[in-house]
Amino acid sequence: MKRQMSKWLEEYRNAAEKKAMPILSFPGKTLIDAELDALVHSGRLQADCMEAVAKAFPQAAATVSLMDLSVEAEAFGSKIFFNNTEPPAVIDSIIETEEDVDALRVPEVGEGRTGECVEGIRLACEKITDRPVLAGIIGPFTLAGRLMDMSKTMIACRKKPDMLHKLLEKNTEFLIKYVLAMKAAGANGVVMAEPAAGLINPKFNRAFSLPYVEKIRAACEDDNFLFIYHNCGDTIPQLKDIPELTGIKAVHLGNAIDMEEALRILPERILAMGNLDPSNVFCLGTPELVAAETKAMMEKCGKYPNYAPSSGCDIPPATPMENVEAFYHAVEDFYKQK
Template sequence: MKRDMRIWLKDLLEAPVKKAMPILSFPAIQPMGVTVRELISDSGLQAKAMELVAERTDAAASVSLMDLSVEAECFGSAIHVTDGEVPTVVGSIVSTEEEARALEIPAVGSCRTGLYIDAIKNAAEHITDRPVFAGVIGPFSLAARLLDVTEIMIDCYEEPDMVHTVLEKAASFITDYCKAYKEAGANGVMMAEPVTGLLSPALAEEFSAPYVKKIVEAVQDDTFLVIYHNCGGSTISMIDSILDTGSAAYHFGNAIDMAEMLSHVPEDIVVMGNVDPAGELRNGTPKSVREATLKVMESCCGHKNFVISSGCDIPPLSPWENIDAFFKAVREFYAG
């Protein structure tokens, strides 16, 4: 459903009681009785998963699968799929400048992107009480999957032209992918750029921020927002270039001190995070999740631009008792 997303964001910023906005979709496999393998292969199941989460929680928005293998698979990468974990990319497909130049930009809709776009179209038609955000990978994180995460760290120094060639193609594809999501009815995207968190601030400024900014400028408007996500441990040191991307809001992981991060972000920009998704929501207990959630909120909710969330995508097999405890703790905090 089309809506003025600038007003939604302004209302979220100004609300004294803010709804949580975790990255929550994959755990729907449990009440649905399906596997991750089945979920990622069926647009109807993906839409149903988003609807189930929307019905069960009062989250500020519905966020689709954060599956960072989809775009790389379109370029030709092999992926590893299991029944209970988020898919991962195996190996690399580019190792030379010649291969980078020869790399073809795939058509949006190829491989599983068509399924994911259809899922958002279906979900957006049925979830009308809150915005619907699709998930996409960021340009440097996509390039890292095509070149290999370890190798790209070396290539940034030794083969920068090759990295930029791949980045240009990655950014072009992601731009078109975001536009397809917009056309399908999404109100925005959550763009995951976690590999950038492994870079130095200078390298992040050269190899990530300009490409993210280019995508944001091409797709973001009053009806469609980009929320930038980076769960790396170096995000505070590179916050200037991250903010320069012009994204509408920012989402950070539990590797950083969120209260410190908030001191570096203007108070009119929404910042989300950062309860540990693996250590707490997947492997904790309802009691420990409650304590972890309240701890983050107590240290951060003094900033009017803070919205409580998970630090990253909540793992598929996270107990719903823990997820429910997270939302219950949010209500408890605001109830005083």
């Protein structure tokens, strides 16, 4: 369903009581009784999963199709390890030398599982019409870490910057095509996961991540399509560069960061979502722990008008549904008491 997302963002940011917007995708497999391996291979199941989550919980938006950070690397030719307990993972790097980068072919949307993910968004948009539907893609620097190996990518920032820029240009070319395909399929926005940027210092982030992120954002975002930037690193020093170097209007931050400190740094015009621990609290905790930690998070951050309650990252597949329910209830209770 087409929406004026610039207006939606303004209304959501200005709302005195905000519906929670966790990154809740993989645990939805429980609601449709699907195996994880089947879910990551089927656009139909991904749409069914998003619909089931949307029906079960009062989300502000249906987020995201799946935060599967292997999809784009697979389209470039990476080998992927699949199982039924954890999200898919890239097995080996395919980039060793600058010659490998020169020979790397930029794939078309539809190769690997990208076609299924686009189809999942198309079907989800038919099923979910009462709130925005947000797609998910990997960020350009994080994709480089999948294709080249993360440690080698970090070394390349210092020793092989020209090679790394060549790879990032190809990544960006593909990601623009991919996100525009999601947009054409009906998505109201996209969450770009760029967690690897949290591993590098601000200087390298300004050189090797943010310019390419901004190029993708500028190519896809308009009044009807929202771009959300996700970084789950301890990135306080990097936050000042976001409003200065990009047009990003919404960020999603991980639990490694002090959320209140981030809210003090970011201008009020930028919506800041986060950041309850997805593993130790959502997945491994009890409903009582989830409720207590959510209450503490809301009491600390809920006074900031541009804050939106969310998970710190994608909630793990094995997370009990009662823990997810406890999170939503705790957010609602905070606003009722307020």
